[in-house]
Amino acid sequence: xxxxxAGTEVHPIGLGCMNLSWAYGDPPPQDEKVKxxxxxxxxxxxxxxxxxxxxRGKNEExxxxxxxxxxxxxxxxxxxxxxxxxxxRGIDCSPDAITAxxxxxxxxxxxxxxxxxxxxxxxxxxxxxxxxGAMVRAIEAGKIGAYGVSEWSSAHIREAHAVxxxxxxxxxxxLWTRNVELGVLETTKExxxxxxxxxxxxxxxxxxxxxxxxxxGDNDLRKTHPRFLxxxxxxxxxxxxxxxxxxxxxxxxxxxxALAWVLSRGEHVHAIPGTTSIAxxxxxxxxxxxxxxDAVLEEAGALINQQTVTGHxxxxxxxxxxxxxxxx
Numbered sequence: 001x002x003x004x005x006a007g008t009e010v011h012p013i014g015l016g017c018m019n020l021s022w023a024y025g026d027p028p029p030q031d032e033k034v035k036x037x038x039x040x041x042x043x044x045x046x047x048x049x050x051x052x053x054x055x056r057g058k059n060e061e062x063x064x065x066x067x068x069x070x071x072x073x074x075x076x077x078x079x080x081x082x083x084x085x086x087x088x089r090g091i092d093c094s095p096d097a098i099t100a101x102x103x104x105x106x107x108x109x110x111x112x113x114x115x116x117x118x119x120x121x122x123x124x125x126x127x128x129x130x131x132x133g134a135m136v137r138a139i140e141a142g143k144i145g146a147y148g149v150s151e152w153s154s155a156h157i158r159e160a161h162a163v164x165x166x167x168x169x170x171x172x173x174x175l176w177t178r179n180v181e182l183g184v185l186e187t188t189k190e191x192x193x194x195x196x197x198x199x200x201x202x203x204x205x206x207x208x209x210x211x212x213x214x215x216x217g218d219n220d221l222r223k224t225h226p227r228f229l230x231x232x233x234x235x236x237x238x239x240x241x242x243x244x245x246x247x248x249x250x251x252x253x254x255x256x257x258a259l260a261w262v263l264s265r266g267e268h269v270h271a272i273p274g275t276t277s278i279a280x281x282x283x284x285x286x287x288x289x290x291x292x293x294d295a296v297l298e299e300a301g302a303l304i305n306q307q308t309v310t311g312h313x314x315x316x317x318x319x320x321x322x323x324x325x326x327x328x
Contacts, residue, residue, distance in 0.1 A: 001288050003270055005047070005194040006116055006146035006167035010075050012263055013288050014047030015040050015281070016198055016274035021055030021062060024204070025217035028276050034066040039278050041073050043285050049170075049196070049272045050109075051079035051120060052101055057108050064110035077116040077168075077196075078105050079150060081123060082321075091321060093123035095134035102138055116167055117144040122152050122323035132163040148196075153323045154183035161191055171324050173197035173269075175206060175243075175261055175304040176227070176236075177313050182325035189266055200262040200271040201255045203228075206304070207280070208244055208254035211237065226311035235310040243304055250296055252287075255280065257300055259287035264297050 002009040019025075020033045027033065040048075048067070050059045060078060067074070080101035081093045098119070106112060117138065119131060135147035146167035149160060160166055169188050171180045173195070180195065188195045201207050203222055210216075213228040222228045227236055247254040255273070262271045273284045306327055314322065 003194070003267065005075065005196070005270065008075050008115065008145075010047040010270070011044055011285070011288065012270050013045070013259060013285055014049055014075075014196070014270060014272040015045045016272040017048055017050045017059055017063065018054045019274040019276060021059035023054075023221045024274075025220045027055075030062075030065075032276075033062055036276065036278055036281060037063070037066040038070075040281055040285075041067060041070055043282060045281075045285060046073060047075045047077070047270070047272065049077045049198075051082075051118075052105050052108075053079075053082050053084050053120070056084065057104075060105055060108035064108060068110045071111055075115045076109070076111070076113075077118065077148075078109065078114050079118040079120040080105070081118075081120040091121045091123045091125075093119050093121075093131040094126050095130055098131065098134040099138070102143055106143065113143065113145065115145040116148055117146075118148040118150050118168070118170055119152075120150050121321050122149070122156055128156060128159050129163050132160050136164050148194075150198075151322050151324045152184075153325055154187040156323060157184065157187055157193070158191070161193065165191075166193055168194040168196050170196040170198055170272075172199045172313065173262060173265075174200050174202040175258055175300060176202045176306070176309040178306040179313075179324045179326055182327070184324060185265065185269075189268055192268070194268055194270055195266065196270045196272055197262050198272055201258045201273050201284075202304075205236065205240060206243060206254050206258040208247070224315050225313070226315060227309060227313065229311065232311035239304050239308055243300065246296070246300060246303065250292065252290060252292070253283050255284060256287040256290055257292065257296075259284060260290055260292040261297050261300050263288065264292075264294075
């Protein structure tokens, strides 16, 4: 079972590499990261996703050190646009910033070519045609194969695509985050753009193990996200326990049911779950081959959705950077 991004056939489940360096607790030791990434390639993962801000460049350097000697075995995606530099925070998708960021990513990755380069967020300060123009010049220079965008609205996707066809849109999409269903899912299908779902297992909430967010490490971003906060978690945990029971009834892991649901949303949909566990890596990859009935997928979707989950997906400060359509 293969799906296409930028004219390349890839396994529908790729690997989000972020949490090997940043965001969800303390990263594992270097040797374990290297082992996991190579195990991923051995299993057949052939779509690896990183970004310049993951660990402030350390995630790209990890891929260089761990798997760049196997460069021909995988489709490589990275991102630009989010600025995290001391007190300097924001979005910059100006042409000069895109070009400089791309060159820096190529150097950190130890390669001369990134297959897919995303604008990580929408930059309202820069005309879309200018940002896309920088991407087109990078394609013409052979530095990237195609461009994409992350967390952009349907209207802005259409505007950019009209300037130069984009290969992929990467939004958050899972049973409990349905924003793309307000327009992006249909827009990408209509335009022939791959939709690459990040956090398809609901930031681990549907992974079958997390029961108490207070046990998460101090550096774990989820401790600031509304759905994991004490005022919202008990209601969400009640849903999660029902979801876990549904997966158990079907004889599959909760994460596998979550991934199967995401992939069922369209033939153009991909998922890039992240993990620091080889067991979970293997479990996630196997989800693409599972046969889950439409009735079970509908049951899962009716149980966990935008209306049943308590709390917003992002804290207020992060919502300001999101362009994707939102629920009232």
